[in-house]
Amino acid sequence: MHHRMITAVGVMALTLSIGACSREPNVEQRDRAATAGDVDRSAALQQQRERDLAKMDDRIAALERDYQDKRASTPSGTSGKKTASTVRDELKSDMDDVKDAASRLRTTTAENWWDRHESALETAIDDVEKDVRRFTGTTASPAPPKGLRTTDASGQPVSTAPFTSRRDKFVADMSARLDAMGKSVDAAKATGARKTERDDLHARVEKIAGDVKRLGSASAEDWWDLSKARVDDYIDRVERSVARLDDNKR
Numbered sequence: 001m002h003h004r005m006i007t008a009v010g011v012m013a014l015t016l017s018i019g020a021c022s023r024e025p026n027v028e029q030r031d032r033a034a035t036a037g038d039v040d041r042s043a044a045l046q047q048q049r050e051r052d053l054a055k056m057d058d059r060i061a062a063l064e065r066d067y068q069d070k071r072a073s074t075p076s077g078t079s080g081k082k083t084a085s086t087v088r089d090e091l092k093s094d095m096d097d098v099k100d101a102a103s104r105l106r107t108t109t110a111e112n113w114w115d116r117h118e119s120a121l122e123t124a125i126d127d128v129e130k131d132v133r134r135f136t137g138t139t140a141s142p143a144p145p146k147g148l149r150t151t152d153a154s155g156q157p158v159s160t161a162p163f164t165s166r167r168d169k170f171v172a173d174m175s176a177r178l179d180a181m182g183k184s185v186d187a188a189k190a191t192g193a194r195k196t197e198r199d200d201l202h203a204r205v206e207k208i209a210g211d212v213k214r215l216g217s218a219s220a221e222d223w224w225d226l227s228k229a230r231v232d233d234y235i236d237r238v239e240r241s242v243a244r245l246d247d248n249k250r
Helices: 002-072 084-107 113-138 161-187 194-217 220-249
Strands: none
Touching: 002 113, 002 220, 084 161, 084 220, 113 161, 113 220, 161 194, 194 220
16 A cells, blocks of 8 residues: 555656656747747848838938939029028038938937937927027027926826836927917918918928827837938928929029
8 A cells, every 4th residue: 555655656746747847848939939039020120120221311312313403403593582502502401411310310229219309309399490480570489397297288197207207298398389389470460472481380380299299109119110200201301492493493
C-alpha cells in the first residue's frame, strides 16, 4: 500500500513537471512572437515615413522647377502694391523655409516632435497676427494667461498628464489669440480690394484656428501624421504663391 502511494505521488510529480515544461516554451514563443510583431510594425511605420518623405521631396523638386521658370519670366515692373522683385524675394525666402521644414522633418522623432510642432505653430500664428495688426491698425494683442489652465477654450477641464496638460494649455492659449484676431478682422470695415484682403486674412485665421482646434484631440502617437501634415500644408501654401506669379504677367 505504501509502495503504491509513493508510486502515485511520483507519477503525479512527473506529470506536473512535464506540464510545466510544456507551458514554458509556449510562453516564450508568445513573447518572441509579440517582440517580432513590434519589430515588424516599427519597420513598417519607418518604411511608410520614408515613402512620405520621398513624395515630399518630389513635390518640392517640382515646386522649385516651377518657381525658377516663373521667376525668370516675371516682369521687373510693379504688380499691385508690391514690385515684382519684392514678390520674388519673398517667394525665395518661402522656398528656402519650406525646404528647411522638409529637412527638419527627417530628424523629427517621437521625442522631439512636440517642441518643433509647437514652435512652428507659434511662428505661423505670430506671422498671421502681424498681418492682422497691420490690416486693422491695432498694436496690442491679447496675452495668454500665465500658469497652467484648468479649463480649455470650451470650459472643459484639461488633463494634468505630462503630454496632454502641455497640449491643452497650448491649444487654449493659441485659441484665445486666434479668436481675438478673428473678431478684430471681422470688425474692420472694408470695400473693394481691401475687402478681398480682409477675406483672405480671415480665411488664414480660420485655417490655423482649425489646425489648433484639431490638435486638442491629438495623442502623442499621432506625432508623425501631425508633423507631416504641417509641412504638407506649408508646401501647399508656397505652391499657391508660386502659381500666383502668373498673375504678375497680366
